[in-house]
Amino acid sequence: MSDSQNKAVLVGVSGVSSSGKTTLARLLRDILPNAFILHEDDFYKTDQEIPVNKDGVQDWDCLESLDLEALEKALDFIKTHGQSPPDLESKEDKNAVGESGVDKQRVAELKDQAHKNSGATSEVPIFIIDGFLLFSQEMQHIRDLFDVKLFLRANHKTVKQRREARSGYVTLEGFWEDPPGYVDSVVWANYAKDHAFLFEDGDVEGKLKEELCQRLGIDTAPQAVQSSMTACVDWAYTKISDHLSKRAAK
Template identity: 45%
Template structure:
C-alpha cells in the first residue's frame, strides 16, 4: 500500500525586513519543483486597522493583537487537511513589493537544479503532496505557541536593528485592508523592534536578539535559527534546512 502523502508546513519567520518574503517567494517560484509548494503570508491575517492595538501612541501592526489568529489557525488546518488554500482565500500581500534580490541568478539556478534532483532521487513526491511556505514576523513568538506548534519546519531568520531599520525605512509603504499604510517617523524604534524583542528574546542568551542563540531553547522548540550573513548565504542555508526537515518528517522524526 503506498504511503499517505503529507502536507508539510514551513514557518519562515523573523524580524521585519529580514528577508522573509523575498526568500519565501524564491523558494516558491524558483527553487522547488513547480506545483510542489504553496505560499501564504502572515500579513494577510491582519485585523482591520480600527481594531489594532496601540503602542507608544501609535497603531501597532507588530504584535499578536494585530492578527486574526482564529482565521490563521483555521487556514493552516484547512491546508493541512486538504493540501490547498481555502477556496475563498484572497491574498493582498502579493501586491506588496519586497526589496530587490541581490542573489546571483547562477546561485538560484544551481539551488533549483540540486533541489529538483534531490526531490526526484529521494522520491519525495511519493510522500509529500505540498510544502506550504508561510512567511511572517510572528510565527514562532512567545505569546502564540498554538501557532508555532502547527509547523513541521520552523525557521527564524536574523537581522540586526540597524539593518532592519534601514530596509524597512527604504520601503514606501504597504497595501492594507483599508488601502495604504506608511510608517510614521520613529516607528521602527517605538513599535516594530520592541515588539520583535518581546516575542523572541526567550530564544537568545540574556534576551539579546542580536547576540547568541539559546541552543537549549531552540532545540526544545524545534526552531532552526539562521546564521548571520547576507541573503545569498541565507537562501542556501534555508534550502538545506527545508530539505532536512522534509527528510525527518518522512522518517517520522519531524518536530510535529
C-alpha cells in the first residue's frame, strides 16, 4: 500500500524508558488535528506471561514481554481503516506522566499553526505510537510500518533518576513497582542491548550511526532539544509537518 493510499499516518515515538516519549506523544495529540495515541505498553502480555530473568525478576523491558503479533495487527488495521481496532482498550493512560513543563503559550501557537496548515491532510488521522522498543533490530517488520520515526535519547543518570521517582505502573492484571536495582540490571541493560546497532561502537550514550539512521528513516532528537520538552515538541512537530506536506504534494 503506497503512502497516499494509507488511510492514516503512523508516527512512532521511541527511546529508552523515561526519555519523554509518552509526554511528547500526548502533547502532539493535543496539537495536531485529528490525532490519536496508541501505546506499545498496551500490548504487554498478561502479568503471568512476563518473562523472568536469571535473578528471578520479571523483565518488562524485553521483546518477549510484548504481544508483537497483536501490535502488528493493530498497526495494519489502522493503516487500512484509519481508526483504532474496535476491541483495543488502553490501560497506559491510567499511568501518570507528571507535568510536561512545556510553555502552554507555545503549545497553543503550534496548535493554531497546525490547524491553519492542515489543508488537504486535515481528514487524514494521525496515530502517534509511543514505545520503548519500536525501532529495535528485531522489530524491523513493525518499524517499517511507521511513516515518521522519532527517537528520543536520555543518558543513564537521567533515566535512573526519572524512573526511580515513579510510583509504579498499571499492568493488564494489576500493578508493577520496580524492585531495587531494576533500572541498571533490566531497563538500561535491555535498552543498550536492543539499540546498540544504532550507535558507534555500540555505545548508546555515544555517537549515532547517522547514515544508518537516515537509511532506516529514524529522526533522532538533536542534543540541543533533549533537555527541553518545549524544544522537543517544536522539533517533532516540524518533522511531522514535513511528512504531511510531502504526502499532500503526491
